[in-house]
Amino acid sequence: MRRKIKLGQPLLIGYALVDLVGTILLMLPIASTEPGATDLMQAWFTATSALTVTGLTVVPTLSHWTTFGHVVIIVLMQVGGLGVMVLVTIIMTMLGLRIHLGQRMLITEDRNTYSMSGVIRLVRHIILLALVIQGIGAIIMGFLIPDVWEDGIIQGMLFLAFHAVSAFNGAGFDLTGQSLESFRHNFGVNLVIVVLIFLGSLGFVVLQELFMIRNWQRLSLHSRMVLLVTGVIILVGSVFFLTSEFNHLLEGTPLEDKIMTSVFQTVTRTAGFVTIPVTSWNEPFIFLMIIMMFIGASPGSVGGGIKTTTLGTVVLAVWSLVRGKKVVVFFEREIAPKSVSKAFAVVVMAGMLVMVSTLLLMTVEDLPLMPVMFEVVSALSTVGLSMGITSQLSPFGLILLGLLMLIGRIGIFTTVMILAGREKRQSHFMKENILIG
Amino acid sequence: MRRKIKLGQPLLIGYALVDLVGTILLMLPIASTEPGATDLMQAWFTATSALTVTGLTVVPTLSHWTTFGHVVIIVLMQVGGLGVMVLVTIIMTMLGLRIHLGQRMLITEDRNTYSMSGVIRLVRHIILLALVIQGIGAIIMGFLIPDVWEDGIIQGMLFLAFHAVSAFNGAGFDLTGQSLESFRHNFGVNLVIVVLIFLGSLGFVVLQELFMIRNWQRLSLHSRMVLLVTGVIILVGSVFFLTSEFNHLLEGTPLEDKIMTSVFQTVTRTAGFVTIPVTSWNEPFIFLMIIMMFIGASPGSVGGGIKTTTLGTVVLAVWSLVRGKKVVVFFEREIAPKSVSKAFAVVVMAGMLVMVSTLLLMTVEDLPLMPVMFEVVSALSTVGLSMGITSQLSPFGLILLGLLMLIGRIGIFTTVMILAGREKRQSHFMKENILIG
Ligand SMILES: [K+]
Numbered sequence: 001m002r003r004k005i006k007l008g009q010p011l012l013i014g015y016a017l018v019d020l021v022g023t024i025l026l027m028l029p030i031a032s033t034e035p036g037a038t039d040l041m042q043a044w045f046t047a048t049s050a051l052t053v054t055g056l057t058v059v060p061t062l063s064h065w066t067t068f069g070h071v072v073i074i075v076l077m078q079v080g081g082l083g084v085m086v087l088v089t090i091i092m093t094m095l096g097l098r099i100h101l102g103q104r105m106l107i108t109e110d111r112n113t114y115s116m117s118g119v120i121r122l123v124r125h126i127i128l129l130a131l132v133i134q135g136i137g138a139i140i141m142g143f144l145i146p147d148v149w150e151d152g153i154i155q156g157m158l159f160l161a162f163h164a165v166s167a168f169n170g171a172g173f174d175l176t177g178q179s180l181e182s183f184r185h186n187f188g189v190n191l192v193i194v195v196l197i198f199l200g201s202l203g204f205v206v207l208q209e210l211f212m213i214r215n216w217q218r219l220s221l222h223s224r225m226v227l228l229v230t231g232v233i234i235l236v237g238s239v240f241f242l243t244s245e246f247n248h249l250l251e252g253t254p255l256e257d258k259i260m261t262s263v264f265q266t267v268t269r270t271a272g273f274v275t276i277p278v279t280s281w282n283e284p285f286i287f288l289m290i291i292m293m294f295i296g297a298s299p300g301s302v303g304g305g306i307k308t309t310t311l312g313t314v315v316l317a318v319w320s321l322v323r324g325k326k327v328v329v330f331f332e333r334e335i336a337p338k339s340v341s342k343a344f345a346v347v348v349m350a351g352m353l354v355m356v357s358t359l360l361l362m363t364v365e366d367l368p369l370m371p372v373m374f375e376v377v378s379a380l381s382t383v384g385l386s387m388g389i390t391s392q393l394s395p396f397g398l399i400l401l402g403l404l405m406l407i408g409r410i411g412i413f414t415t416v417m418i419l420a421g422r423e424k425r426q427s428h429f430m431k432e433n434i435l436i437g
Numbered sequence: 438m439r440r441k442i443k444l445g446q447p448l449l450i451g452y453a454l455v456d457l458v459g460t461i462l463l464m465l466p467i468a469s470t471e472p473g474a475t476d477l478m479q480a481w482f483t484a485t486s487a488l489t490v491t492g493l494t495v496v497p498t499l500s501h502w503t504t505f506g507h508v509v510i511i512v513l514m515q516v517g518g519l520g521v522m523v524l525v526t527i528i529m530t531m532l533g534l535r536i537h538l539g540q541r542m543l544i545t546e547d548r549n550t551y552s553m554s555g556v557i558r559l560v561r562h563i564i565l566l567a568l569v570i571q572g573i574g575a576i577i578m579g580f581l582i583p584d585v586w587e588d589g590i591i592q593g594m595l596f597l598a599f600h601a602v603s604a605f606n607g608a609g610f611d612l613t614g615q616s617l618e619s620f621r622h623n624f625g626v627n628l629v630i631v632v633l634i635f636l637g638s639l640g641f642v643v644l645q646e647l648f649m650i651r652n653w654q655r656l657s658l659h660s661r662m663v664l665l666v667t668g669v670i671i672l673v674g675s676v677f678f679l680t681s682e683f684n685h686l687l688e689g690t691p692l693e694d695k696i697m698t699s700v701f702q703t704v705t706r707t708a709g710f711v712t713i714p715v716t717s718w719n720e721p722f723i724f725l726m727i728i729m730m731f732i733g734a735s736p737g738s739v740g741g742g743i744k745t746t747t748l749g750t751v752v753l754a755v756w757s758l759v760r761g762k763k764v765v766v767f768f769e770r771e772i773a774p775k776s777v778s779k780a781f782a783v784v785v786m787a788g789m790l791v792m793v794s795t796l797l798l799m800t801v802e803d804l805p806l807m808p809v810m811f812e813v814v815s816a817l818s819t820v821g822l823s824m825g826i827t828s829q830l831s832p833f834g835l836i837l838l839g840l841l842m843l844i845g846r847i848g849i850f851t852t853v854m855i856l857a858g859r860e861k862r863q864s865h866f867m868k869e870n871i872l873i874g
Pocket residue numbers: 053054055170171172270271272382383384
């Protein structure tokens with residue numbers, strides 16, 4: 001038990017260190033195209049946004065940063081995205097999920113401990129898998145975007161690598177100045193980005209199982225929950241966008257283009273790329289996006305939010321309650337009551353944080369509800385979609401959003417670790433009931 | 438166990454019957470000042486709004502209904518408000534709260550059962566207490582509003598009784614046509630209404646203890662939680678309104694007037710009266726009101742929402758988590774883990790209902806986020822404050838709001854009953870972990 005809690009501290013320190021180094025590197029004059037150094041607040045916000053793979057920006061990524069700056073951002077995105085993948089995957093084994101690494105398991109079954117070689121093997125597996133997926137994505141995009149080579153091989157490869165890394169890590173940073181709007185009608189590029197985002201959002205355990213098992217019946221309960229909830233969200237979001245914008249934003253384009261644009265605008269809920277600017281969307285879809293961002297990606301993935309499994313568990317639990325059932329059942333397995341309690345706690349904590357932050361930001365920045373709540377959820381779930389207010393915020397607002405990104409990236413799984421440690425209960429107080437509801 | 442669940446059915450049937458009778462009475466030509474009968478939708482919405490003590494209206498209460506109609510509305514508010522007080526108080530004893538009725542307890546301690554005479558005694562206590570409080574309030578207001586007698590004794594008494602009943606039951610119906618705006622600068626009337634709303638929102642158990650015990654140390658954990666959370670909410674809301682509107686809406690009035698107006702606009706979160714129209718408030722306060730309405734009143738009171746005790750429990754539980762404590766402690770008592778789980782479940786269920794309803798209403802009615810979310814929370818928490826969209830909704834929107842009022846009034850405590858029945862767990866399925874967060 002103790003070991004789990006202690007994991008939190010080196011993690012926090014490591015995170016802060018990388019954030020600091022990133023900030024310093026981005027403050028170097030060599031990182032900025034403009035004369036002199038980038039100021040502390042802008043560099044910190046950019047480094048934090050990259051490390052938490054959020055994607056909110058205060059300076060234009062393309063024009064403000066040099067190639068050096070772009071490489072720093074790539075590295076921060078990789079470290080931030082894959083780092084969390086490694087850490088959460090280790091935590092998941094602590095919670096009893098069995099992780100296959102070739103013939104061996106991460107955790108040695110007889111003694112229930114980790115060997116150093118097991119952890120190194122896991123890190124190698126994750127990095128390899130990520131690089132292969134990103135590489136394939138980048139290469140395919142190289143063929144689909146002929147004019148990417150106009151500025152030379154190096155710049156072309158940087159452009160492709162930047163967006164493949166940004167997509168798989170769900171970071172949403174771009175080198176175009178207006179997200180992926182110019183690729184809206186390039187079906188192939190849309191597809192590659194959607195697949196990269198989708199794979200990155202599933203989490204390592206699910207990816208492993210998908211590649212190695214390929215049999216729905218034999219997938220773990222966890223993987224089935226992830227795939228089902230992710231599928232339903234993408235379906236609901238895409239159909240909503242398609243029907244509500246059919247005669248508006250999507251008018252005059254072929255049907256497959258309409259569908260791809262709708263899917264893209266939905267899948268981006270964990271990444272932050274757009275092919276149509278957020279402020280053009282209809283208001284109900286913007287609100288639906290707030291809900292979809294709040295839900296977020298899956299555990300052990302590069303994305304944030306309360307997580308698909310949390311939503312799935314809560315919905316099943318509510319459904320059980322409504323039907324008067326005493327246990328929560330999913331595919332003929334009972335979900336452990338402790339998992340159910342955790343799910344409710346995570347939702348409520350995240351919800352309260354959104355409400356309080358929104359109220360605070362509305363008051364201090366004197367901005368209306370919709371864009372503020374959108375930006376708050378986007379930051380907390382490390383999505384990076386923006387209704388355009390981030391660049392006009394006061395330092396207070398920027399610090400608040402930056403903290404939300406960090407909490408969203410670290411806090412939620414630290415919470416899980418603390419919750420995971422709650423096996424034994426000790427109290428010297430008398431118990432007393434309080435009426436609820 | 439079985440007995441508890443069965444309580445739900447007669448309750449639902451009784452509720453539907455009263456709703457039906459109220460609707461029919463309001464559809465009688467004698468109830469309407471206009472020629473012919475009021476149409477079904479308007480009569481149903483008004484009856485439901487009165488029975489659930491919500492206060493949202495689709496026709497002007499003053500001008501549309503006759504004295505007969507006004508009496509029907511008074512009776513519906515009393516039955517709706519006090520009826521729930523009785524029912525929830527009975528449920529609270531099931532959950533272990535000891536309720537004093539003079540020298541006796543509601544529940545006979547030796548056999549743990551209810552005697553019919555005990556329940557009748559409880560009903561008598563509650564009705565007596567409510568009538569005394571409402572009566573005192575009405576009489577005092579009679580002295581504070583000299584021109585109330587202009588239309589004769591009967592009309593004057595009806596006016597006073599209507600508003601005293603409406604305030605204590607947190608119904609928010611008015612006979613002025615513009616809520617209590619005309620009384621904004623009548624300090625005494627404001628004070629009476631605030632006190633009536635406040636007492637009605639505490640719940641019978643707390644009222645009983647306050648009148649009979651009058652000693653903080655000897656109050657039950659439940660009562661202390663209710664008083665503390667209610668106090669904090671009123672303080673935060675009032676200070677927020679006072680400071681944010683000091684140089685705007687409150688400008689040019691004396692300080693005690695400023696303070697009273699701020700307190701009034703906050704306390705109304707469970708009732709629905711205003712002295713300044715909602716649409717004039719600053720946006721951050723409107724959003725804070727959404728949060729305060731969502732929280733709502735206390736269990737066993739006339740008001741709705743997730744309840745003050747639910748918020749208190751959830752906040753304490755989160756605080757315990759953050760500090761790494763394994764149990765939730767309040768005034769040196771441990772809150773039962775079952776109460777904590779219930780609290781989280783209630784918050785999440787109510788929150789999901791708000792999100793889905795808001796999205797649905799935005800889509801169907803093509804209205805912006807803020808007024809829709811405001812109206813949805815106002816209906817679900819049976820508050821009745823309005824940003825003015827209720828009167829322009831389509832039948833779909835009206836039915837949705839009507840259902841939310843009914844769910845808000847019945848659903849949340851039915852949920853509690855179902856949850857309360859979850860003592861034993863039975864399952865023939867294997868357990869499996871799902872990672873949360
Ligand atoms: K992102």
